Amino acid sequence: MPLMSRKADYALLILSHLHRRPEGGCARVIADGFGLSRSFVANILKELCHKGFVSGRRGVKGGYALQRPAEEINLAELLEALDEPFHLAECNKVGGEVCCVAPICPVRGHIAEVHRRLNDVLRAVTLADLFRQPEEECVGGRVGLEVVEVG
Numbered sequence: 001m002p003l004m005s006r007k008a009d010y011a012l013l014i015l016s017h018l019h020r021r022p023e024g025g026c027a028r029v030i031a032d033g034f035g036l037s038r039s040f041v042a043n044i045l046k047e048l049c050h051k052g053f054v055s056g057r058r059g060v061k062g063g064y065a066l067q068r069p070a071e072e073i074n075l076a077e078l079l080e081a082l083d084e085p086f087h088l089a090e091c092n093k094v095g096g097e098v099c100c101v102a103p104i105c106p107v108r109g110h111i112a113e114v115h116r117r118l119n120d121v122l123r124a125v126t127l128a129d130l131f132r133q134p135e136e137e138c139v140g141g142r143v144g145l146e147v148v149e150v151g
Contacts, residue, residue, distance in 0.1 A: 003079075003086065004079065004083075005082065005083050007044060007047075007082055007083070008078065008079055008082045008083055010034075010036060010040065010041065010044055011044050011047075011048060011053075011078065011082055012078070012127070012130065013030075013034050013036070014030055014041060014044055014045060014048065015048070015053065015054070015066065015070070015073075015078075015127055015131075016127075016130070016131045017030050017033065017034075018030075018054060018064060018065060018066045019066060019070045019127065019128070019131045020131070022065070022066075023065070024057070024063040024064055024065035025063050025064060025065075026062070026063040026064070027041050027042045027045055027064070030045075045064050047082065048064075049064070051081040051082070052067055052068075053066070053067060053068070053073065053078070053081070054066055054067055055067045069128070070126060070127035070128040070131055071126050071127075071128040072126070073126060073127045074122065074123050074124070074125060074126050074127075075122045075123075075125045075126070075127070075130070076119060076122035076123045077123075078127065079122065086118070086119060086122065087115065088111060088114055088115040088118060089111050089115070091105070091108055091111065091112070092111065092112060092115040
């Protein structure tokens with residue numbers, strides 16, 4: 001079971017395209033460039049507009065552009081906007097039902113800690129980090145994403 005839905009995965013592709021083109025882009029060009037369904041891309045763009053990630057312009061010179069810089073958007077924010085909030089287990093789900101074995105569960109606290117750490121990582125990674133070009137990523141043989149120390 002993937003942490004990211006197909007919609008979130010495609011949204012990242014769309015946002016990466018718009019990040020690289022400050023002048024914006026149209027749904028058709030984005031869909032064709034990634035070999036995606038035009039209607040699915042259009043629906044994702046509509047949702048991204050509604051959630052405040054992109055802005056759209058109608059008309060001949062219309063298209064879509066990032067509403068905020070990629071450096072200001074973290075991965076957790078995007079995932080939560082497009083899908084339900086991340087939860088490692090049912091007992092970590094905000095507003096979720098309490099498991100019948102919660103009072104005696106020997107791993108509940110540890111699972112909660114893993115959940116917190118994963119959320120910290122998702123909040124620490126910005127879209128700009130993800131959109132960095134491969135030649136920008138390797139610095140001294142290390143990938144450009146910083147290791148986040150949690151705990």
